Amino acid sequence: MRVFIRFVLLFTIISAISLVLGISLVEVGVSPSYYAYVLIVVLIISLFSAGSILEPVEELRDAFQSAVRGEMRKVAPKSSDEFGELASAFNWMIEELIKEKESLEESEKRFRSVMEELDGWLFELDSNHRIVFATNNFKEKFGDVEGKYVGDVLENFPVEKLELGKFEYEVIKDGKITTVEVVVKKEEGIYRCLARDVSERKRVERQLAFFKEILEHSVDAIVILDVDSRITVWNKGAEMMFGYTAEEAVGKPLNFLMPKEHWRQCAENFKRAVVEGHVKDIEAPRIRKDGELIIVDQTLTSIHDSNGEVVGFVAIMRDITKRKRAELDLKTSLEELEKRTRELLEVQKELQQLASIVENSNDAIYSVDVRGIITSWNRTAEKVFGWSKEEAIGMDASALLPEELKGETEFIIRRIREGDSGLSFETRRLRKDGTVIDVEITVSPILDELGELSGISIIARDISEKKRAEREAEKRMFKYDVERGRIYFADNFDLAVDVINDLVKCGYTGRVISRRYPENIGVCEDNYIMLSSRKMKGTLDPDPEKIYREIMSLPGWKNAVLLDLDYLLVKRNFEEVYELIQRLKDVFFVLNKGILIVCSESELIGEREFELLKMECRGIKSRKVEIPDEIYDVLRFIYSKNKIGERPSIKDVMNNFGITRNTAKKRVQQLLDRGLIRIIKDGRFKVLEVTEDGRQIMRVA
Amino acid sequence: MRETVKLIEVARELPVSRKDVQMFLLLLLCGVLAYLISLADPALEPLFLALAFGIIAGNLQKDEEKRRMAEKFIPVLLPVGITLYGVNINIPYLGEFHPEVVAVTLISASLIFLSVFWISSRLKLSNQMSLLLACGSGICGVSAIAIISPLIKPKKEEFSAAIMIITAVGLTGAIIYPSIAHFTDMSPEKFAVLSGATLHQTGIVKISSQLFGVEEKALAIKGIRIAMIALIVLVLSILYSESRFYVPWYIVSFLGVALFSSTYLPSGIVQSLRPLATVMFATTLAAIGYTVSLGKVQRVGVRPLVAAYAGWIVGVVFIMLAIGSGVV
CATH class of the missing domain: 3.30.450.20 (PAS domain)
Structure with missing residues (x-):
């Protein structure tokens, strides 16, 4: 509408000017060529007026064309009419387009940045395997590659594998093998390839596999921990060492393997590992799953990322329990050895002392x-x-x-x-x-x-x-002429028993081995052994060997043994009995065990055997004494006591002989009367002592 | 036979093709036609007409290849045309004029120049366009524009638009000056001053003054303005030179030819050279016109037209006041 008004206004002005000009030209009478001038002027003015009217439209058109070409420029709304509104709308559109363009440019820039920083070469191949697009880094490396056959640019490029989607191939250049990984995406007949040098990755993968094998098959326990000292990796060695599987151990703190009193030390070790990088030779106890305590030698190392931040720890543990035990054993052995050596030295010293003692x-x-x-x-x-x-x-x-x-x-x-x-x-x-x-x-x-x-x-x-003195004393004391270390034969059993009883009175240990009853032969049952084939307490088998052993087992040297041969001769032949007597003779003579009297009243012994016995044994002879036997016995008792420094009382005599006080007094009185003993006072007690005359009698006897 | 082949091969190697020749002939035709029309009516500037013909031919054919061909001629034709156009410049002897007339003419020319330049600037026209319009309005119309254009390097459409606008303004003056004289009862001498000092093209001054029988005087006054081109060209060549004190050779030669033809060159030779110079320059403008899109020329809009008209009106008012006050 406003354009229309403008047009009408312009038309009115031109019409007015033409009217004025027409009047003036007619008045002046100019040539008709002036009409041509007017025409030209009108044409030119019209041309530029039209241009002015069309200017916003054409400006818009140009702006549109520029926009289509990518040049985003606004138009200035020179009027507030429809063209102005259109220009405003256009400018709004351009603003939106600019935003879109900027967004696209930013995306493209980002994409390009990504492409440039991409670790690899991105290029596109057409169906003839010619490069239709390549990133800048690819071009920088291989020059202007677009339009070239890919095989000419990348040597040995396996175009036949393009359909696989992903493949690797090796480039050998200057004796160096480079592994290249190619990821291919096919879209509308175009292969978009991303080629990357994966040699380093391959090397790292091989290295990782190598380390993984070491980790898996190490006999040492290798445990990887996070910064909170929680287990993240638990190898086979650790499983074997501690008994826990990886599933059981992963996620738990390392503390769970140690006694509670070592937790503090463990924390200190972690601090040291952070500060110093690693802590070596940590010898500490650990608890196995079965509760057994083991000793490990642990190395704790901190792991750092590329920025130097600690991201975890590696604990390598070696079971040194056996070694420690061996060390302990060795130490114990050493101590034992030292102890033994000391003992040996002591023994040696003792030996030297003993040797000295022996020597001296x-x-x-x-x-x-x-x-x-x-x-x-x-x-x-x-x-x-x-x-x-x-x-x-x-x-x-x-x-x-x-x-x-x-x-x-x-x-x-x-x-x-x-x-x-x-x-x-x-x-x-x-x-x-x-x-x-x-x-x-x-x-x-x-x-x-x-x-x-x-x-x-x-x-x-x-x-x-x-010995000489003893023999002399014994000879004086004995009623019969017998001597220690000798063996005697008696053909009268009563005589033999009397000799034994006399020896017992003189301090000998009596032992009667016989078949006869003790009460019949008048000996105490304590000194009696019954010869019998029945094995009972107080019996002895009539076996020469057993008899020999029985006699040999008698203690000391003052034994008075009576061996009744009668029953033995019944059970055994004479040769065996004779051999026993010979052996006993040897023993008594060599060992001086006492006095043995063999006795036999048996008719079984013939002349020859009797002679043989007499050859081996002595006969028993009685000693001549003037005083009665019972008085002599008391004298002998007092004499024997005096010999050992004792002076018996009358009560001792009563007790020794088992007689009444009066009997004892009577017998002592007889000895007093004969001047053989005297009574002396020892404090309140009266004691008896043999006089010189009494000693003389004993010596003579 | 062999010779013919050789000739063809030689022809092929030449930088000028048959199409080039055809194009040149077309442009030359435009130039010659414009010259011939200008002979019939001096008010119709041959340079304007050649440009118009070139624009018409170019926009009718709309062949980019041909435009490129035409464009090839411009760098060759323009310096030659400018140099030869120097014969069209007749530097007058200022002693022949009354000092008041010279002063009024110079002030008027300067006033028009400054007014157009200032108004153009106010109307946000480009600097080059403003200068073209100011020179065209204040000095000697189309020829001044054509001469200074290589110095200030305007856009082709601006150049073409400036020529057309100056032509339009000049023709407007040719149309309305008789009316002014008629309504104001102006004496023929004063009219000569008015037309000589304010009308743009020499041809229009001639046509306008013919009506009152003061052609010689008007053209003489116009000659003062034309002589200003030498000064302006020098100033602009210095202002717009890429390195200081550099003046293009064709400007120097143009000034030399102008001075030489005004002083020592026999008038006969000058007169005989003038058609050639005009045809050459017209052909150059035809070539420029051929390469210009009418749409782009049109796009310049009415603002340069307004500026040119306004500046011209300022000059007219000044002269009218001077005449009215009895100075002239």
Whole structure:
């Protein structure tokens, strides 16, 4: 409407001007060419007026065309008419288009930026495998590639694999193999390819596989932890070491493997790993799933990302329980060894002391091997036996034995082998000068490291004087003429019993082995052994061997044994009995065990056997004493007590003999009357002492 | 036979093709036709007519290839045309005029120049367009525009529009000046001053003054304005030169030819050279017109027209006041 008004206005002005001009031209009378001038002027004015009218439209058109070409420019709304409104609308549209364009440009820029920063080459191939598009980095690498066959640009490019979607191929250049991965997307006959150099990735993958294998097959427990020390990776070694599977362990803190008292130390180790990078040689206990405590040697290392931030930890643990135990054992062994060495030194010291003791002992000590050869010899032995140490060592021990005891060494060794460890007895030895001395010897076995008998040690004490005195005293005291270490034969059983009773009174231990009842033979039941085939308490089988053992087991040296041969001869033949007597003779003589009396009233013994017995045994002779036996017994009792420093009272006599006080008084009175004893006062008590006359009688007896 | 072949090959190697020749002939035809029309009616400027013909021919054919061909001629034809056009410039001897007339003419020309330039600037026309319109209005119309255009390098459509607008304004003056003289009872001498000082083209001044028998005087006054082209060209060439104090050779040659033809060159030679110079320059404008889109020319709008008319009216008012006050 406004355009129309403008047109009408312009038309009116031109018409008015034409009217004025027409009047003036007619008045002046100008040539007709002036009409041509008017025409030209009108034409030109019209041209530009039209141009002015059409200007906004054409400007809009141009702007549209520019917009279509991509040049976004606004038009200035020069009027407020329809053209102005159209221009405003157009400008709004352009603004929107500019926004869209900017958005697109930004997207494109972003896309280009992504493409430029893309780690790889992006290019598109047509159906003839010619490059139709390539990113800048591809062009920078290979020049202007668009339109070229891809095989000419990328050597060995396998175009036949394009349909696979994704493939890899290797480029060999300058002796270096580069693995290239190509991802292909086909759209409307165009292959869009993204090629990337994956050599580094492949190398890293191989390395990762390598590390994974190490991780999986390491016998050490390798545990990867996050920054909160929670387990994220748990290898097979850890499973074997701790018994927990990966499913059980992953997600738990490392603390769950340790005793509570070590948690604090664990936290300290993590702090150190963060500060120092790693902590080595952490020897700490860990708890297995089955509750067993093991010792591990742990290395804790912190893991850092590319910015240097700690992202986790690796704990490598090695089970050193066995090693620690071995170390402990070794330590214990060492301590034991040191202890043993100390003991050995002490023993050595003791041995030296003992050797010194042995060497300086008042007893003669020497040792003999199983062959009977002397292997050691102390100083006292030199004095006692006369042989020097050099002479004695290597000498046969039998050289020390008198003729009648030549088999003693063999006998002792046999006894030791039979289990008699502590053999002690009185015997005789031959000195170098040929004299025989009485000795008390104690024999001990010497065992080698295998426990086998390698010899014997003999401690010998010279008791010649003592023995002589004893024998003298015993001879005076005994009612019968018997001597220790001898074996006697009695053909009268009562005599034999009397001898035994007399010996018992003189302090001997009596032992009667007989078939006769004890009450019949008048002996105490305690000293009696019944010969019987029935095995009962207080019975003995009539077997020579058992009898021998029974007699041999008697303790000490003062044994008075009565062996009734009658029943034995019934059960066994004479040879066996005779052999028993021979063996007992040896034992009694060698070991000086006491006095053995064999007795037989049997008719079973013939002349020959009797003679044989007499050859082996002595006969029993009675001693001549003037005073009655019971009085003599009291004197002997008092004498024997006095000998050991005691002075018995009348009450002691009563108790010893089992007689009444009056009887005892009477018997003591008889001795007082004869001047053989005297009563002396010891405080309030009256005690008895043998006088010199009484001693004389005892000596004579 | 062999010779013919050779000739053809030689012809092919030449930079000028047959189409080029055809185009040149077409443009030359336009120039010659414009010249011939201008001979019939001096008010119709041959340069304007050649431009109009070129525009008509170009916009009728609308062949981009041909336009490119025509465009090739411009760099060759324009300097030559400008140089030769120097013979059309006749630098007058100022001593022949009354000083008041010279002063009024110079002031009027300057006033028109400045008015057009200022109004154009106010109407937000481009600097080049403003200068073209100012020079065309204040100095010597179409020829001034054609001469300064290589210096200030306007758009072709602006150049074409400026020529057309100046032609329109000049013809308007030719139409209405007799009416003014008639209504104001102006003496022929004063009319000569009015037409010589304010009308744009020489031909229009001639036609207008013929009515009152003061052709010679009017053209002489017009000659003062025409002489200003030399000064303006110098100033503009310095202002618009890419390096300081550089003046294109064809401007120098134009000024030289103008000075030479005004002073030493025999009048006969000058007169004989003038048709050639006019035809050459007309042909150049035909070439420019051929390459211009009428739509683009049209798009320039009425604002340059308003500026040119307004500046002209300022000059007319000034002269009328000067005449009325008895200065002239």
